[in-house]
Every structure is written in structure tokens, then in C-alpha cells.
Amino acid sequence: MESKKFFITTAIDYVNQKPHLGTAYEKIGADCMARYMRLRGYDTFFLMGNDEHSTNVEIEAQRQGLAPLDYCSQMSTVFQETWRSLDISYDDFIHTTEERHRTAVRRLFEAIHANGYIYKGRYEGLYCDSCEEFVSEKDLVDGLCPRHKQEPKRIEEENYFFKLSEFEGPLLAHIEKNVDFVRPASRANEIVNVIKGGLEDVSISRFGKSWGIPLPIDDGHVVYVWFDALINYISAIGYGSDSPDRFDRYWPADVHVIGKDITRFHCIIWPAMLMAGGVPLPQSVFAHGFLSLGGEKMSKTLGNILDPRKMAAIFGPDGIRYLLLREVPFDRDGDISGEILIGRYNADLANELGNLFSRTATMITRYCGGELKAGPFGPGWELHDVLAGSLEGYHRHMNRLEFSRALGAYWVVIQRANRFIEEKRPFDLAKDPSKRNELVAVLGELYAVLATTGVVLSPFMPGKMAEMLRHLGADGVGMDRLPVCEAAVRRLQAPKPLFPRIQDSAEELFKD
Numbered sequence: 011m012e013s014k015k016f017f018i019t020t021a022i023d024y025v026n027q028k029p030h031l032g033t034a035y036e037k038i039g040a041d042c043m044a045r046y047m048r049l050r051g052y053d054t055f056f057l058m059g060n061d062e063h064s065t066n067v068e069i070e071a072q073r074q075g076l077a078p079l080d081y082c083s084q085m086s087t088v089f090q091e092t093w094r095s096l097d098i099s100y101d102d103f104i105h106t107t108e109e110r111h112r113t114a115v116r117r118l119f120e121a122i123h124a125n126g127y128i129y130k131g132r133y134e135g136l137y138c139d140s141c142e143e144f145v146s147e148k149d150l151v152d153g154l155c156p157r158h159k160q161e162p163k164r165i166e167e168e169n170y171f172f173k174l175s176e177f178e179g180p181l182l183a184h185i186e187k188n189v190d191f192v193r194p195a196s197r198a199n200e201i202v203n204v205i206k207g208g209l210e211d212v213s214i215s216r217f218g219k220s221w222g223i224p225l226p227i228d229d230g231h232v233v234y235v236w237f238d239a240l241i242n243y244i245s246a247i248g249y250g251s252d253s254p255d256r257f258d259r260y261w262p263a264d265v266h267v268i269g270k271d272i273t274r275f276h277c278i279i280w281p282a283m284l285m286a287g288g289v290p291l292p293q294s295v296f297a298h299g300f301l302s303l304g305g306e307k308m309s310k311t312l313g314n315i316l317d318p319r320k321m322a323a324i325f326g327p328d329g330i331r332y333l334l335l336r337e338v339p340f341d342r343d344g345d346i347s348g349e350i351l352i353g354r355y356n357a358d359l360a361n362e363l364g365n366l367f368s369r370t371a372t373m374i375t376r377y378c379g380g381e382l383k384a385g386p387f388g389p390g391w392e393l394h395d396v397l398a399g400s401l402e403g404y405h406r407h408m409n410r411l412e413f414s415r416a417l418g419a420y421w422v423v424i425q426r427a428n429r430f431i432e433e434k435r436p437f438d439l440a441k442d443p444s445k446r447n448e449l450v451a452v453l454g455e456l457y458a459v460l461a462t463t464g465v466v467l468s469p470f471m472p473g474k475m476a477e478m479l480r481h482l483g484a485d486g487v488g489m490d491r492l493p494v495c496e497a498a499v500r501r502l503q504a505p506k507p508l509f510p511r512i513q514d515s516a517e518e519l520f521k522d
């Protein structure tokens with residue numbers, strides 16, 4: 011039987027600045043989901059990329075004395091090195107300057123045009139260069155763009171328009187029928203209100219610009235950067251190409267993971283573009299919240315916290331992935347600080363998980379010569395119910411991209427297993443040869459919890475969990491074999507600490 015597919019994307023990033031921790035947070039969340047689905051046996055395709063046709067990119071390239079394409083290629087290296095440092099496992103990385111993307115943009119534009127949803131008109135209005143967005147009078151605060159605190163330009167030009175206004179009814183019907191199309195639900199309500207407030211046609215071209223994709227019907231214009239960028243989700247998998255096998259296999263996307271500030275583009279304009287072009291809609295759009303950084307006092311000494319590569323160097327790629335996804339619920343905003351991250355690292359990873367692993371592995375090595383056979387793990391075992399309950403909660407939350415809650419639900423069994431060691435005192439049982447069976451049973455339960463934990467936490471901490479599973483002789487186990495029931499360690503070595511305790515203060519750790 012052919013395996014089921016899972017196609018997940020992140021927003022593509024403007025390359026006029028380096029990736030920061032907020033950008034990294036989105037990629038880490040999407041990567042966690044992609045890895046989870048792979049471990050469940052899904053044929054998973056994970057797409058990321060860079061958005062290069064921005065006027066700001068052209069300006070930044072000029073400022074550095076570079077051709078725009080050379081600048082984009084340098085920035086692509088910076089982005090991809092950052093993602094590698096965080097162990098992000100994307101399957102493809104699209105650049106909007108690539109020919110495959112330009113082809114797809116022209117094809118979708120032609121399809122929408124042929125279906126009668128594009129017309130030429132006169133645009134008079136305001137445009138914020140930094141947003142790269144047309145802004146309306148009512149969105150301004152004291153005459154300024156609220157995001158950039160700068161005065162938008164007044165633009166008057168002949169433009170091509172997309173008949174977004176014709177999609178109010180179809181979009182509302184789609185969102186009503188598909189309750190998970192926009193997630194979380196609070197975002198869906200916002201989108202419904204925007205649509206009910208009335209949709210206006212949108213300008214989708216800029217006149218007299220050279221940096222961009224010329225319209226197939228009028229090369230005096232280039233495609234507006236947002237209209238261009240959204241199409242990456244289908245251009246990367248071969249829409250409009252001569253061999254659209256990947257498109258046929260993976261589209262529609264299962265989830266577009268984006269920031270909460272760009273929901274209107276992804277939940278209104280994008281689905282309307284697809285409807286107009288006769289392309290099926292994605293299954294869902296998930297809008298994550300934003301990270302904020304504690305009080306102002308940290309910004310002085312802890313400016314480094316914004317650099318994902320420095321954070322990966324401090325906590326390890328696995329550590330920072332875990333900390334961000336545990337500390338900030340993916341669907342909401344959350345605050346972090348150096349103290350919070352260090353505290354969480356020491357409590358959860360160095361103490362609870364790290365100790366459970368080193369104590370259990372050390373005891374199996376010492377008392378059983380590194381070999382253990384126990385199981386099957388069934389209802390007669392003391393940790394059975396708590397492990398089964400933790401796994402149920404974990405899967406339920408993972409399926410909804412609720413990473414923090416998934417970890418919270420699973421962590422119950424890790425804490426329980428640590429208490430189990432204190433209650434059962436295997437180090438005392440080992441002193442009494444008549445308690446041998448009890449000792450093996452206790453260590454067997456602990457082993458089962460640990461091996462299961464290694465698989466369950468792999469999407470969050472792929473490197474460290476692979477290391478732990480190798481120690482336990484349980485590498486390569488998929489989600490379909492949980493809990494790991496048959497405890498069968500072969501020659502376990504006493505391990506080094508997986509997560510060495512961090513002794514430094516936040517101030518010490520994050521200084522330049």
C-alpha cells in the first residue's frame with residue numbers, strides 16, 4: 011500500500027535582513043511537525059525558501075554595491091547555514107528568482123487572467139515601502155504606517171487588479187465548511203470578520219519596476235511581490251512545469267505554517283487566487299504567535315538571544331528547539347528571557363530527562379551487565395497507565411501542532427518514572443539476590459519509558475534523542491511501535507550526561 015503523504019510549508023523569508031529567533035521559531039515548529047509525520051510513516055515533504063523580489067532587497071543590494079541576484083545568493087547561504095545549525099530538515103528550498111518559480115507564476119497568472127479575474131485599472135492610494143503593502147487610510151495611526159512609523163507614499167498608476175471582491179461568498183462558504191482551514195480558531199474568527207467587512211479588488215502589479223517577474227500579458231509591469239511570493243507553495247513542487255509529478259503527489263498542502271501577521275494573505279488572497287486559477291485549496295493554514303523578550307533590562311546584555319545561531323551554540327540545537335517549543339505555545343504569543351530558558355533547560359533537560367537516562371542506563375550497566383530482557387510491557391506494569399495516558403495526550407496535541415501541550419502531556423511519565431526510582435530503590439534491590447526478579451522488572455519498566463521517550467521527543471530533539479536511542483539499542487524505531495514494549499538492551503555503556511547542567515548566569519551566558 012502506498013504511504014499517505016504530508017506536505018508542510020513555512021512562510022518564505024525576505025532576505026533584506028538575517029534570520030532572527032522569531033523566524034527560527036516558525037521553522038523549528040514546522041520541522042518538529044515534519045519529523046513527527048515522518049516517524050509516523052507519512053511520505054512527508056517539507057518546503058522552505060526565500061522571498062527575493064522585494065524592493066527592499068533591491069535597495070539593500072544597491073547599498074552593498076551588489077547585483078540583486080548576487081546579494082540574494084549570499085543571503086541564501088546565511089539563511090541555510092542558520093537552518094542547518096538548528097537541524098531543520100527541509101526537503102526543498104525555493105528561491106523566488108528561480109526559473110521554476112517564474113514559470114509557475116506566469117502560468118497561474120495566465121490561468122486567472124483566462125478565467126476573467128484580472129483587469130486593468132487605475133490605482134490611487136497609499137503604499138508603505140517597508141511593508142511592501144498597499145495600505146488604506148483607516149489603517150494609519152497619525153498618518154503613519156503603524157508597523158514602520160513612516161509616512162506611506164501616495165501612488166497613482168495604471169495597475170492590474172485581481173477581482174478579490176468576487177470571492178467573499180466562496181471564501182466564507184469554504185471556511186464554514188472546513189473548520190480547520192484556519193487554525194487556531196481565534197484566527198478563523200478574525201478572518202471571517204474581515205471577509206464579512208467586505209473585500210476590495212487588489213492591485214497585483216507594479217509599473218516601471220525591473221526587479222520582479224514581468225506580467226505575461228504586459229511586460230511594462232512586474233507581478234506584485236506578495237502575489238509572486240504566495241505562488242512558491244506550488245512552484246516548488248512543479249505546478250505549471252512539464253513534469254508536475256510532485257505537484258500531483260503532494261498538492262494540496264496539508265498545512266501552511268505562517269506568522270499571525272500574514273493571515274490575510276494566506277487565508278483570503280491565496281485561496282482566492284487558487285479558486286480563480288482552478289487549483290484546489292490547501293487543507294489548512296496555521297498561524298503561530300510571536301516570541302517576545304522579557305523586560306528592557308535584558309536587551310542590553312542579552313541582545314545575543316535574538317541570534318538563533320548563538321542560541322544553538324549555547325543550548326545546542328536540540329536544547330534551543332526544545333526550549334522554544336516548550337516555553338511558548340505555538341498558537342499564542344509568549345515571553346522568553348535568558349533566565350527563563352536557562353531555568354527550563356536545567357529543570358527539564360539536565361535534571362528530569364538527563365537524570366532519568368543516566369540513572370537508568372547506569373543501573374542497567376552495573377546490575378545487569380548492560381544487558382536486559384524484560385517485557386512485554388502490559389497492564390500488569392506499574393508505569394503502564396501513566397505511559398499510555400502520556401502517549402495519548404502527546405499524539406492528540408501533536409496532531410494540532412500544540413507542541414508545548416504535547417510536551418506537557420508527555421512529561422508526566424518522565425516525572426513519574428523518576429519518582430518510581432525513589433519508590434522502588436533498585437540500588438537497594440540489587441544488594442539482595444532474592445530480589446533479582448523485582449530488580450529486573452523495575453529496570454525493564456524504566457527502560458521501556460526511556461526508549462519510548464527517545465522516539466517521542468525525536469521531533470523536538472533529533473540529535474540528542476538519536477544519541478540516547480543508540481545507547482538504548484533502540485534506534486530506528488517509528489511512532490507505530492510505541493510504546494517500545496520489548497525491553498532488550500544489548501551491551502549498554504554508561505553514558506556521559508546528555509544535557510550538561512548550565513551553571514552560568516544569563517548575563518554571563520549571553521554577553522557578547
Ligand SMILES: [Zn+2]
Nearest residue numbers: 138141155158
Ligand atoms: Zn509599513
